[in-house]
Amino acid sequence: MMDEKKQGDDGSSRRTFLKQSSLLTAAVLAPPVALKAAEEHWDERVADAMEHVSLQIEVNGVSHSLKTDPRVTLLDLLREQLELTGTKKGCDYGQCGACTVHVDGVRVNSCLTLAVMNNGKKVTTIEGLAKGEELHPMQEAFIRHDGFQCGYCTPGQIMSAVGCIKEGHAGSEEEIREFMSGNICRCGAYPNIVDAIHEVSKGGKKV
Missing domain, CATH: 1.10.287 (Helix Hairpins)
Incomplete structure (x- = not known):
């Protein structure tokens, strides 16, 4: 039954x-x-x-029951309805990686997925990486290695960097560059970003 x-x-x-x-x-x-x-x-x-559909979604460990326009992207839902503005809108075409978040543990470009397609799923944004005042190891590494300048792409870079390690694609600097190629840094901080990822990958801390 x-x-x-x-x-x-x-x-x-x-x-x-x-x-x-x-x-x-x-x-x-x-x-x-x-x-x-x-x-x-x-x-x-x-x-x-x-005009509106029901949506159940968990973001950074918090469950939300929402009504949303079926045409709204996950990116706009996060920024405009949930006021989580750490995730950035860059190109809005999935080419720059600034909007990268994790959905059920997998990194995705939130500008390319509709919010309603993530019904019942768990989303993690840059705001959900730190534990209170304790920064995530990747956030700490980006600070140590000066992996950002203007900082606009940094949330997406960090989310993608965590995903890169979890996927097992951080074995070498060349591999890191290959699997981070979807994230653009217009300030050109690539060497420092690679160094930060390489350090965290070899450091043994849980990401």
Whole structure:
């Protein structure tokens, strides 16, 4: 019985998602005449389904129950709704890495993923690395090695650097450079960033 209930719950969620997706598609594809005619019979529940969806997400260990526009990116959700502005908006095309966060332990460009695609997942941002006043080893290493100048790309660099080590791609300076290539530093602090990552990788501290 428990299995059947679980399957039913999953099916209900799937049906809700498909309905909402169909409504969005219809709005995009429908001709102007059809949309004008539909205005006379518009249902507030339909409008709400198109404009807002429920989202359950854990960010830095804190659970959030939200209503959000299905078109909102994870980056904008973090910055504008949750006011976690440490994650930066750089190119907004997934090319600079400034918006890097961890989703279920995997580094991702938050500007390229919709918030609703992360329903039920765990997100870690730069604000979630430190333990109170105690900095994360990677944050400490970036300070020691002066791995930043203007600092704008630094949150994404640090999040990606932690991911690089967890993925096992910090065995050499060449490997670090290869697997950090998605993060751009316009100030050119690359040598110092590599040194910081190499130190943490060899230091044995848990990242």
